[in-house]
Amino acid sequence: MTQTTPNRLLWRDVTVFDGLATRPEPMAVIVEDGRIARLLPMQDLDAALTDGCRDMGRGGVMTPGLVDCHTHIVFGGGRAEEFEARLEGVSYEEIARRGGGILSTVKATRQASEDTLFRAALPRLEAMIADGATTVEIKSGYGLTVNDELKMLRVARRLGEALPVRVVTTLLGAHALPPEYQGRSDAYIDLVCDEMIPAAAAEGLADAVDVFCEKIAFSVAQCERVFQAAEAHGLPIKAHAEQLSNLGGTAMAARHGALSADHIEYLDPAGIEAMREAGSVAVILPGAFHTLRETQQPPIAGLREAGVPMAVATDANPGSSPLFMPSLMLNLACTLFRLTPSEALAGMTAHGAAALGRRELGRLEEGAPADLCVWNIDSPAELAYAVQPGRLRQRLFQGVPSHGA
Numbered sequence: 001m002t003q004t005t006p007n008r009l010l011w012r013d014v015t016v017f018d019g020l021a022t023r024p025e026p027m028a029v030i031v032e033d034g035r036i037a038r039l040l041p042m043q044d045l046d047a048a049l050t051d052g053c054r055d056m057g058r059g060g061v062m063t064p065g066l067v068d069c070h071t072h073i074v075f076g077g078g079r080a081e082e083f084e085a086r087l088e089g090v091s092y093e094e095i096a097r098r099g100g101g102i103l104s105t106v107k108a109t110r111q112a113s114e115d116t117l118f119r120a121a122l123p124r125l126e127a128m129i130a131d132g133a134t135t136v137e138i139k140s141g142y143g144l145t146v147n148d149e150l151k152m153l154r155v156a157r158r159l160g161e162a163l164p165v166r167v168v169t170t171l172l173g174a175h176a177l178p179p180e181y182q183g184r185s186d187a188y189i190d191l192v193c194d195e196m197i198p199a200a201a202a203e204g205l206a207d208a209v210d211v212f213c214e215k216i217a218f219s220v221a222q223c224e225r226v227f228q229a230a231e232a233h234g235l236p237i238k239a240h241a242e243q244l245s246n247l248g249g250t251a252m253a254a255r256h257g258a259l260s261a262d263h264i265e266y267l268d269p270a271g272i273e274a275m276r277e278a279g280s281v282a283v284i285l286p287g288a289f290h291t292l293r294e295t296q297q298p299p300i301a302g303l304r305e306a307g308v309p310m311a312v313a314t315d316a317n318p319g320s321s322p323l324f325m326p327s328l329m330l331n332l333a334c335t336l337f338r339l340t341p342s343e344a345l346a347g348m349t350a351h352g353a354a355a356l357g358r359r360e361l362g363r364l365e366e367g368a369p370a371d372l373c374v375w376n377i378d379s380p381a382e383l384a385y386a387v388q389p390g391r392l393r394q395r396l397f398q399g400v401p402s403h404g405a
C-alpha cells in the first residue's frame with residue numbers, strides 16, 4: 001500500500017464555485033505541491049487517484065480564497081468622530097474641505113512609526129484571513145510624503161511576510177493634497193511623478209499605482225500625469241473615479257489601459273464603453289456606498305450588458321468604509337446593488353484577481369495555485385445570503401492549510 005503523503009490532499013463530494021460559476025455536479029479535488037492537481041466530477045474519481053491522499057473531508061462548498069482587491073488597512077488613528085459628524089448631517093466632502101477626513105488619517109499616519117502601523121494593521125488583516133481572504137491588496141495614500149508613502153508600503157510588504165496571505169501593494173500618492181501643498185496641487189503631482197513613483201519602483205515596493213480623481217482630490221489632467229509616470233516605470237495603473245461626481249477619470253484611465261476603475265457610482269455610458277474597450281475591471285465598493293449613505297448607484301445593468309467584469313472589495317479604511325469583513329461585501333453587493341450571489345462571489349474571486357492583474361488567482365482549475373476555502377454551507381449563494389462568521393471549515397494558502405487543518 002502506498003504511504004499517505006501529507007502534501008496530497010483530497011476532498012470528496014464538494015460543491016465547487018470555480019471563480020466564475022458553480023460546477024453542476026459534486027466534485028472531487030486533489031491538491032498537490034501548492035497547486036490544484038485534479039478537479040473532477042465525483043463519478044470520475046477512481047482508486048488510482050485517491051491512493052496516497054490525505055482525506056480532507058466530504059461535502060460543503062469549495063471556493064477560491066477570497067481576493068479583496070481594494071483596501072487601505074495600513075493607517076494610524078481612527079475616525080469615529082467623523083462618523084458621528086456625518087450622522088449629524090455633515091457630508092464626507094464637507095469634512096474633507098475642512099481638513100478632516102483623509103487628511104486627519106494622514107496626520108496620524110505620519111506620526112506613527114513603521115512598527116506601530118504594522119501592529120495596528122495586523123488584526124485587521126487577520127480578520128480578513130479568518131473570513132476567507134487569501135489575497136489582499138493594500139494601498140498607501142495616508143503618508144503623502146516620499147518617506148511616509150514608502151513607510152506605508154513597507155508595512156504592507158511586512159504584513160504579507162508575517163501572515164499566510166498574499167499582499168499586493170498599490171502606491172496611492174495622489175490620494176489627497178497634503179496641507180503643506182495647499183494651493184500648489186500641480187507641484188504635489190510633480191512630487192508624486194518625479195520622486196514618489198521612481199522611489200517606490202526602485203525599491204520594488206509598489207505593484208501598481210492608483211489615483212483619486214475627484215473634485216476634492218485631483219483633476220483628470222493631474223491623474224493622467226501620474227499614469228504617465230507609472231507607465232515610464234513599468235507599473236500598472238488603477239483609479240478611484242466617479243465616486244462623488246462624473247469627471248471622466250474612468251475613461252481617461254481606461255485609455256491608459258487601467259487594470260480597474262473603482263467606486264464608479266457616477267460612471268456614464270461613455271465610461272462603460274471605454275472600460276469595455278480597454279478590458280478594465282469595474283471594482284464595486286458597497287461598503288463605502290453604505291457608510292457614506294450614498295444614493296447614486298453604480299451602473300450595474302450597463303456594466304453587465306457591456307460585459308465589463310465586476311469585482312467586489314471591502315475598501316476597508318478608517319473613513320468611508322471601516323468594514324474589515326470581505327464576506328459582508330458579498331451580502332451588501334447583492335442587497336444594495338442587486339448583483340446576483342454568483343456575480344458577487346466572482347467579484348471577490350476571479351474578477352478581483354483580474355483587477356490586480358493576477359488572472360492566475362481567484363480560480364479553481366487544474367494547475368491553478370491552491371488558494372482555497374471550504375465552507376460549512378450547502379450552496380455558494382449562502383455566502384452572500386447570510387452574514388455569519390464561523391462558516392469557514394478550511395482555508396489553504398498556496399496549498400498549505402492555515403485554518404481547520
Ligand SMILES: N=CN[C@@H](CCC(=O)O)C(=O)O
Nearest residue numbers: 102240288315317318319320
Ligand atoms: N475615495 C477615496 N479614498 C478612500 C477613502 C479613504 C478615507 O476616507 O480615508 C476610499 O476608497 O473610499
Ligand SMILES: [Zn+2]
Nearest residue numbers: 070072240315
Ligand atoms: Zn479606496
